[in-house]
Amino acid sequence: MPSYHLMGKVPRKRHMVFRDNEDRLLYEEIFGTEGFSGVYSILYHHQLPAASRDNQILGSVAPEIAPLSPHRHRHIKAKALEQGGDPVTGRRILMVNRDVQLAVAAPTAPMVLENGDAYFYKNGSHDELVFIHEGQGTLETMLGDIDFVEGDYLYVPRGVIYQLKFREDIGRMFIIEASGPINVPKKYRNPFGQLLEHAPYWERDFRRPARLQTHDQRGTFYLHLKLNDMVYQRTLDYHPFDVIGWDGHLYPWAFSIHDYEPHAGRFHVPPTTHQTFEGPNFVVCSFVPRQIDWDPQAVPIPYFHSNLDSEEVMYYAAGNYAARRGIEIGSITLHPRGIAHGPQAGAMEASLNAPRVTNELAVMVDTFNPLELTTLMDTIDDPNYTNSWTQEER
Numbered sequence: 001m002p003s004y005h006l007m008g009k010v011p012r013k014r015h016m017v018f019r020d021n022e023d024r025l026l027y028e029e030i031f032g033t034e035g036f037s038g039v040y041s042i043l044y045h046h047q048l049p050a051a052s053r054d055n056q057i058l059g060s061v062a063p064e065i066a067p068l069s070p071h072r073h074r075h076i077k078a079k080a081l082e083q084g085g086d087p088v089t090g091r092r093i094l095m096v097n098r099d100v101q102l103a104v105a106a107p108t109a110p111m112v113l114e115n116g117d118a119y120f121y122k123n124g125s126h127d128e129l130v131f132i133h134e135g136q137g138t139l140e141t142m143l144g145d146i147d148f149v150e151g152d153y154l155y156v157p158r159g160v161i162y163q164l165k166f167r168e169d170i171g172r173m174f175i176i177e178a179s180g181p182i183n184v185p186k187k188y189r190n191p192f193g194q195l196l197e198h199a200p201y202w203e204r205d206f207r208r209p210a211r212l213q214t215h216d217q218r219g220t221f222y223l224h225l226k227l228n229d230m231v232y233q234r235t236l237d238y239h240p241f242d243v244i245g246w247d248g249h250l251y252p253w254a255f256s257i258h259d260y261e262p263h264a265g266r267f268h269v270p271p272t273t274h275q276t277f278e279g280p281n282f283v284v285c286s287f288v289p290r291q292i293d294w295d296p297q298a299v300p301i302p303y304f305h306s307n308l309d310s311e312e313v314m315y316y317a318a319g320n321y322a323a324r325r326g327i328e329i330g331s332i333t334l335h336p337r338g339i340a341h342g343p344q345a346g347a348m349e350a351s352l353n354a355p356r357v358t359n360e361l362a363v364m365v366d367t368f369n370p371l372e373l374t375t376l377m378d379t380i381d382d383p384n385y386t387n388s389w390t391q392e393e394r
């Protein structure tokens with residue numbers, strides 16, 4: 001997590017003369033969040049990082065919001081959506097509010113323009129947390145490369161220029177875009193930021209950029225910059241991965257959901273036990289295979305809960321969800337505020353004699369402001385899901 005990291009070459013002191021091997025001056029950039037008050041890194045560029053040769057508006061990617069419909073539980077099978085696009089253009093936005101934007105993508109193409117040139121991407125207004133459901137590859141960034149596999153969370157702070165490359169260009173992702181920084185919860189850190197012993201992970205579980213590739217190269221390069229819902233194209237006459245060295249606390253990282261160490265109890269533990277990350281007005285939780293609820297009198301499935309002031313989104317990544325009617329791998333449910341949810345009819349009775357172990361793998365996002373559905377989500381919603389709690393007279 002954002003502990004100090006250094007890659008490549010940096011000068012002995014900040015703000016001092018720094019030259020490359022050919023005696024050319026290098027350009028220092030403070031790359032930071034929350035004005036000059038948040039975490040930051042210091043980068044050294046071959047080229048002027050503000051330079052561009054041409055600027056165009058590419059267009060809006062604002063999702064269409066669905067009209068108001070009855071307030072009920074929702075379920076979609078995201079795998080039923082058509083695959084396509086690249087790791088950026090293939091994103092299909094399902095739910096939004098002022099804090100987060102939740103999307104899925106199943107790309108089948110690399111990040112390449114119609115003219116055949118690769119393009120680079122920068123999300124200028126949102127931090128990204130990308131859950132890799134299927135596929136493997138490399139996240140290439142101006143701050144170095146991170147290899148990824150299934151089950152990885154990839155964190156890309158806003159402003160990082162990147163290319164997401166899947167092996168054979170095929171993958172599947174669940175993407176959280178946040179209007180502010182995404183962090184490890186404070187309850188897992190000591191006053192110095194170090195992870196505490198009760199945290200469900202440790203610093204060595206977070207994979208930092210492993211290779212810094214410095215391209216001191218002139219030519220024509222395309223950078224797509226997203227600011228809120230608009231995408232702009234900046235044409236550069238230098239390769240945007242021109243950083244010769246950097247150090248600081250702000251950089252992309254990867255964390256595997258398989259490295260999340262679950263906490264379990266003799267009786268059912270609350271969802272907050274599974275918290276993994278936090279962002280502005282939302283949390284991310286990881287549900288991973290574990291022993292559960294081993295007291296003979298324990299009810300080994302969740303109790304009903306009314307999330308009166310939050311919206312609960314679940315992305316089902318792996319495991320056996322046969323006990324949850326209609327849920328499949330790749331399903332997404334939304335249990336909104338104002339109505340209770342819990343085990344479906346008959347599930348509690350069936351659970352009592354079941355093995356006290358679960359093989360579930362799921363990512364949960366709880367938002368504290370209401371989510372709006374996009375028309376895409378509304379169109380593929382399973383209207384029968386909300387009736388799955390209805391039971392015959394007992």
Ligand SMILES: [Fe+2]
Nearest residue numbers: 305312335341
């Ligand atoms: Fe829940």
